[in-house]
Amino acid sequence: MLVPMKPLIHPSIDTITVEGVLHALSDPVRVAIYADMAGAGCAQTCSTFLQVIDRSIPKSTLSQHFRTLREAGLIRSERQGVEMLNTTRCAEIEQRFPGLLPAIMNAHRVQLAEKARPARRKTTAGKARAD
Amino acid sequence: MLVPMKPLIHPSIDTITVEGVLHALSDPVRVAIYADMAGAGCAQTCSTFLQVIDRSIPKSTLSQHFRTLREAGLIRSERQGVEMLNTTRCAEIEQRFPGLLPAIMNAHRVQLAEKARPARRKTTAGKARAD
DNA sequence: TCAGTTGTTCGTAAAGTACGAACTATGGAA
DNA sequence: TTCCATAGTTCGTACTTTACGAACAACTGA
Numbered sequence: 128m129l130v131p132m133k134p135l136i137h138p139s140i141d142t143i144t145v146e147g148v149l150h151a152l153s154d155p156v157r158v159a160i161y162a163d164m165a166g167a168g169c170a171q172t173c174s175t176f177l178q179v180i181d182r183s184i185p186k187s188t189l190s191q192h193f194r195t196l197r198e199a200g201l202i203r204s205e206r207q208g209v210e211m212l213n214t215t216r217c218a219e220i221e222q223r224f225p226g227l228l229p230a231i232m233n234a235h236r237v238q239l240a241e242k243a244r245p246a247r248r249k250t251t252a253g254k255a256r257a258d
Numbered sequence: 259m260l261v262p263m264k265p266l267i268h269p270s271i272d273t274i275t276v277e278g279v280l281h282a283l284s285d286p287v288r289v290a291i292y293a294d295m296a297g298a299g300c301a302q303t304c305s306t307f308l309q310v311i312d313r314s315i316p317k318s319t320l321s322q323h324f325r326t327l328r329e330a331g332l333i334r335s336e337r338q339g340v341e342m343l344n345t346t347r348c349a350e351i352e353q354r355f356p357g358l359l360p361a362i363m364n365a366h367r368v369q370l371a372e373k374a375r376p377a378r379r380k381t382t383a384g385k386a387r388a389d
Numbered sequence: 390t391c392a393g394t395t396g397t398t399c400g401t402a403a404a405g406t407a408c409g410a411a412c413t414a415t416g417g418a419a
Numbered sequence: 420t421t422c423c424a425t426a427g428t429t430c431g432t433a434c435t436t437t438a439c440g441a442a443c444a445a446c447t448g449a
Contacts, residue, residue, distance in 0.1 A: 132397060132444055138386045141372075145365045150284035153277050173396065185439050190397055209395050209446045224368055230361035234276045237355055241272075263413055263428060305426065316408050321427055340415045340426050 136198050140219045143200035145227070148220070151199035152231055156180060157192050161201060161215065162235050165228070170205075170212035267329050271350045274331035276358070279351070282330035283362055287311060288323050292332060292346065293366050296359070301336075301343035 152158050163179045164171055173193055177184065193213065196202045200220065204213050217228050283289045294310045295302055304324055308315065324344065327333045331351065335344050348359050 129444080130398090136386050142386065145362065145369050146284050146286055146289065148365075149280045149289075149362070153281035153284050155277055158277065158280075174394095186396070187398080187440070188438055190395095191437080191439095194397085206396090206445080209393095211396065224361075224365035226357065226361040227365045230355075230357040231276065231280070234279075234355035234358045238276050260413080261429090303426075317427070318409070318429080319407055321429085322406080322408095325428085337414080337427090340424090342427065 135204055137203055138198065138200045140200070140216075140223055143220065143223065145224065147199040148201060148224070148227065151195050151201055154192070154195075156182075156184065156189075157196055158231075158235050160192060161196060162232055164202065164213060164215050165217060165232060170214045172210040172212060174210070266335055268334055269329065269331045271331065271347075271354055274351065274354065276355065278330040279332060279355070279358070282326050282332055285323070285326075287313075287315065287320075288327055289362075289366055291323060292327060293363055295333065295344060295346050296348060296363060301345045303341040303343060305341070 152161060159180055160176050163176060173189060174186075176189065177186075193202070193204065193211075197204050200216060202213050202215055204211050206212075220228055283292060290311055291307050294307060304320060305317075307320065308317075324333070324335065324342075328335050331347060333344050334347055335342050337343075351359055
């Protein structure tokens with residue numbers, strides 16, 4: 128027995144796709160993770176985000192989220208002892224897709240800010256129209 | 259029998275989410291559709307895109323893609339006789355998430371341009387590193 | 390060697406997606 | 420009117436993706 132773990136996959140910058148990036152960031156947990164990592168100045172471990180995100184999340188699920196971010200090219204993960212240090216690859220991506228990540232992060236902040244200030248009275252906000 | 263069709267759903271601008279927008283645009287067919295619509299100055303029918311996209315695509319699938327774009331708040335669809343006229347809601351979204359769609363469209367163009375100019379020799383481009 | 394911690398992998402159940410067939414909606418011709 | 424053609428939608432089914440618990444791997448320190 129004792130089957131070794133698969134090596135971590137980091138796509139080269141040239142094979143990163145817009146679709147892949149958008150898909151990776153189209154999940155609430157993953158944008159939250161990525162936004163936090165982009166905000167932090169230094170590398171962070173996976174378990175750090177269990178505190179950042181309110182929802183309690185199984186660690187296997189968290190691990191999959193990190194894998195998705197990694198294989199989309201958004202982050203780089205490196206084993207450091209027993210834990211995993213994660214950093215964003217924002218500089219590389221900025222070079223290839225200028226302005227993409229800043230715009231997404233900004234939109235994410237806008238949305239967070241709105242959620243913090245809920246329930247404006249006397250508006251029709253929040254209703255979908257069927258027409 | 260004769261069950262009427264469900265009305266089209268257009269979310270109000272306040273309920274559009276970043277995740278929803280990113281998810282809708284994380285599909286190759288849907289970004290292509292959206293990019294083409296954003297490029298065209300006027301409203302376009304669904305079947306227009308059968309020519310834009312190289313792949314032959316079943317119309318039921320195409321219909322689902324339009325529904326996804328519509329319910330993410332990216333486009334507005336209106337029946338005009340036998341066909342459906344689609345327009346982007348980019349002005350609204352620009353107001354709520356400034357710079358988001360332009361950045362995505364720009365990244366999409368970058369990627370298209372690279373695909374048009376393939377195979378640069380003597381590079382290691384395209385290889386994923388396992389480390 | 391053993392225990393503790395951090396993260397990954399695997400199996401299965403649940404959710405999402407693609408596509409053909411059947412249908413609705415509309416306009417125009419007979 | 421009735422019939423036909425065209426543009427999209429809906430539904431059923433097969434396929435793919437995702438979530439999560441249990442078991443495992445990788446590493447540290449006692």
